[in-house]
Amino acid sequence: MLIGRRARGRFFLNAGRILQSRVLAGGECMKTTNRTVYNSRMINIAVEGNIGSGKTTFLDHFKKFPEVEVCEEPVEKWRNINGYNLLGLMYQDPHRWSLTFQTYVQLTMVKMRTAKQQRPIRLTERSIYSAKYCFVQNLYNCGYMPHSEYTVLTEWFQWLIENLELNLDLIVYLRTSPENCLKRIKERNRSEEAGITAEFLDVLHRLHEDWLIHKQFEVPAKVLVLDGDLSLHDMCKMFDEKKDEILLKNNSHSNCSLQVDTIS
Ligand code: TTP
Ligand code: MG
16 A cells, blocks of 8 residues: 555564564664564665766665665666657757656656565665756756646646655765766766766756755755765775664654754
């Protein structure tokens, strides 16, 4: 049941195998002689940040933990839906394809978030919120998306967040300079992104800041800010050092407060 319900569960972790048991509230993790028991509701954490900020690196790092499941962004679906590359079309002709593309992004984000959770902690790449507050907003501000289309997408967005269970417990914001994002985008060389400019990344960076730091749009969870400008090695070291904070291990897990914790 997706609507109006919060999933709660109890998990037994034993050598990486997870069995879901009966419904319980709470938030502690306790060790017994031969197993770790998670007495917890499902935890949902989204990693946000500019294009190329390091979100996939973050997710890859946390795949090793048995209590964590990772949902990577469905970019491959955006590149191939029945043979259509909507991501590529959107970059080639944003006037024509922005609404189609962002509608599909919104759908795939909601499908990803509402898919049955198998492990106590789910980490997702982005959320419906950044798609709307950063990308749709930018397309509208630039004049690529007319007000009529923006209004339709906004109404869809409002309906989805009000009627589905899309809540987040934490947003991890990888705050990365647009210069470093551009360097990484060039290194990974996704063909559709060949035309991405420094100016485009500056604008997207400001929109992430407006949303997650300056709170100009609704922030649906507590925000943990991490330094995304570190080298790969140092970034992974920081993820390990901050693991308990990132995975809400010392927390009641029921945080929908709007405070920002800056960690660097
Ligand atoms: P990102 O969602 O930023 O993912 P990424 O894999 O590039 O990030 P990272 O390197 O940090 O892992 O962007 C994926 C592509 O999709 C990028 O070209 C931007 C585009 N995009 C939109 O155009 N609109 C959207 O709403 C979203 C979410 C992405
Ligand atoms: Mg990625």
